[in-house]
Amino acid sequence: MHDPVPSPSPHVRITVDAGVMTVRLDRPDKKNALDGGMYGALAAALAHASADAAVRVVVLTGGPETFTSGNDLGEFVKVREQPGGGLAAGVLLRELAGFPKPLVAAVAGWAIGIGTTMLLHCDFVYAAPGARFKLPFVDLGLCPEAGSSLLLPLAVGPRRAAELLLLGDELDATAARDAGLISAVVVDPQAHAAQIAATLAARAPGALRATKALMRKASRAALDEVMAAEGEAFVAALSRGEAIEAVSAKMMKRPPDFRRFA
Numbered sequence: 702m703h704d705p706v707p708s709p710s711p712h713v714r715i716t717v718d719a720g721v722m723t724v725r726l727d728r729p730d731k732k733n734a735l736d737g738g739m740y741g742a743l744a745a746a747l748a749h750a751s752a753d754a755a756v757r758v759v760v761l762t763g764g765p766e767t768f769t770s771g772n773d774l775g776e777f778v779k780v781r782e783q784p785g786g787g788l789a790a791g792v793l794l795r796e797l798a799g800f801p802k803p804l805v806a807a808v809a810g811w812a813i814g815i816g817t818t819m820l821l822h823c824d825f826v827y828a829a830p831g832a833r834f835k836l837p838f839v840d841l842g843l844c845p846e847a848g849s850s851l852l853l854p855l856a857v858g859p860r861r862a863a864e865l866l867l868l869g870d871e872l873d874a875t876a877a878r879d880a881g882l883i884s885a886v887v888v889d890p891q892a893h894a895a896q897i898a899a900t901l902a903a904r905a906p907g908a909l910r911a912t913k914a915l916m917r918k919a920s921r922a923a924l925d926e927v928m929a930a931e932g933e934a935f936v937a938a939l940s941r942g943e944a945i946e947a948v949s950a951k952m953m954k955r956p957p958d959f960r961r962f963a
């Protein structure tokens with residue numbers, strides 16, 4: 702029996718069953734691009750899961766063809782047009798970075814931008830053989846977020862991180878596993894994530910929380926500092942000509958032209 706939990710966004714589906722909260726992105730016509738409402742719903746789901754003793758584990762997933770195409774490109778334009786406004790993603794990133802219980806991700810299809818960087822905050826990531834991971838921040842005239850400038854080199858090493866962040870290289874599921882970005886490639890990531898989540902839900906919850914907190918303790922202060930710096934740099938970049946050109950080009954499905962920028 703899966704109890705639906707009210708979600709402030711129609712594109713984020715939340716159920717709780719036997720101690721496992723499953724949070725599913727559901728905006729297939731936009732490839733599960735994340736808008737402000739979805740960030741709010743995801744953050745609220747994690748806050749609820751943190752506080753509710755009946756939730757032992759959270760599974761984060763998307764659709765069968767796309768995990769998420771990342772931040773809604775239209776939201777980048779909105780932030781630029783509202784000086785002083787912050788990124789809607791910030792509210793989710795704060796919850797993700799401090800989430801105290803086990804977090805399991807099941808990925809099929811594309812995981813782009815924050816679709817990949819949010820996985821760095823998950824304890825287990827299972828991906829379908831056709832999953833693809835890409836961090837096109839520089840392609841968009843932007844910079845990394847979600848603490849990925851710290852967490853990605855830690856996860857995959859500085860050489861691979863440079864290929865992913867500076868060149869925008871794409872990783873398929875096998876390469877992502879070999880690089881250490883994900884836990885395993887499995888035929889049915891949602892079923893596998895559900896099985897791991899059930900195992901975790903039956904384990905001693907206090908010991909799980911203490912172990913997760915200890916594993917993250919050494920990098921926590923650095924992560925907060927890096928996320929604050931990334932947030933400032935990202936919002937500043939959104940108003941620069943390079944990002945205006947790159948984001949417009951992406952939205953208009955044409956190649957960007959950076960020749961006029963020094």
Ligand code: COA
Binds near residue numbers: 771774
């Ligand atoms: N923000 C807003 N809309 C998006 C989107 C995003 N991040 N990703 C996809 N969409 C929309 C497309 O504009 C399109 O809308 P339309 O039908 O109204 O034209 C629809 O979703 C389908 O996307 P499309 O590009 O036609 O699908 P595809 O299968 O050819 O390609 C992707 C899929 C994910 C590779 C491609 O959509 C893409 O590159 N998206 C942008 C990713 C990105 O740069 N994200 C920001 C990271 S910081």
